[in-house]
Amino acid sequence: MTRQKTYLVISALGEDHPGIVNQLSRAVLEHGCNIEDSRMTVLGGEFAAILLVEGKWNTLAKIENTLPELERQLGMTIISKRTGERATNRSLLPYAVDVVSMDHPGIINNLAGFFADRKINIEDMATSTYAAAHTGTPMFSVHMTVGIPADIHIAGLREEFMDYCDGLNLDAVLEPLKG
Known part of the structure; x- marks a missing residue:
């Protein structure tokens, strides 16, 4: 035991x-x-x-x-x-989300809203700002890990997420978490 x-x-x-x-x-x-x-x-x-x-x-x-x-x-x-110990939910698929864009207010709130509306939990997140090479333009990057319920159609979610990010002028990647 x-x-x-x-x-x-x-x-x-x-x-x-x-x-x-x-x-x-x-x-x-x-x-x-x-x-x-x-x-x-x-x-x-x-x-x-x-x-x-x-x-x-x-x-x-x-x-x-x-x-x-x-x-x-x-x-x-x-x-x-x-x-206590975290309850493991085997029906969640771990995915990595990476987003880069010119820095402006609301990026995190928009991303959080997208995932919250779909009952997708953000499990880890790190953000940073930096100056773009050559131009010095203020840039923003976010890396997060999300737990996607196994019953969500991943291809459809990815397409919806990419369209959402394109509409906000965000460069984004949504892919299975490696290792």
């Missing part, structure tokens, strides 16, 4: 400086827990981290109790929430 894993999601946000990842990961390790998944990045001058920490209920409690002191030491806002 396998035991149900217990998790703590930790979110930390604060002014970026060297050593943040070291201190966060040390706190997890010192309490006998493991970081199973994470996202960390610098946004503007702020460092943002989301960690999925796995451990026994009592070791997770010890981490929870140390968070106020860690928050003070790092000068960050840290929140946490207990969670």
Whole structure:
């Protein structure tokens, strides 16, 4: 009989400086827990981290109790929430979506609306802006992973998505997630 894993999601946000990842990961390790998944990045001058920490209920409690002191030491806002294992839905097909266009407001909202209207879950998303080579034009790119219900006709969805993106002047790709 396998035991149900217990998790703590930790979110930390604060002014970026060297050593943040070291201190966060040390706190997890010192309490006998493991970081199973994470996202960390610098946004503007702020460092943002989301960690999925796995451990026994009592070791997770010890981490929870140390968070106020860690928050003070790092000068960050840290929140946490207990969670369980993610329910796997075998009827969802993982697809990658990549979109590039000239930067303008509303791109994310338009893409999110397209998928929400079709009951397609956005599971992961990363966006960035950059200057186009040679011209310096402000560009925007988004990469997301979506879970497409198995009963949706993929060819029809792809055609509908490409037409939608063409109408918004977005260069887009929708393809099965590799690996």
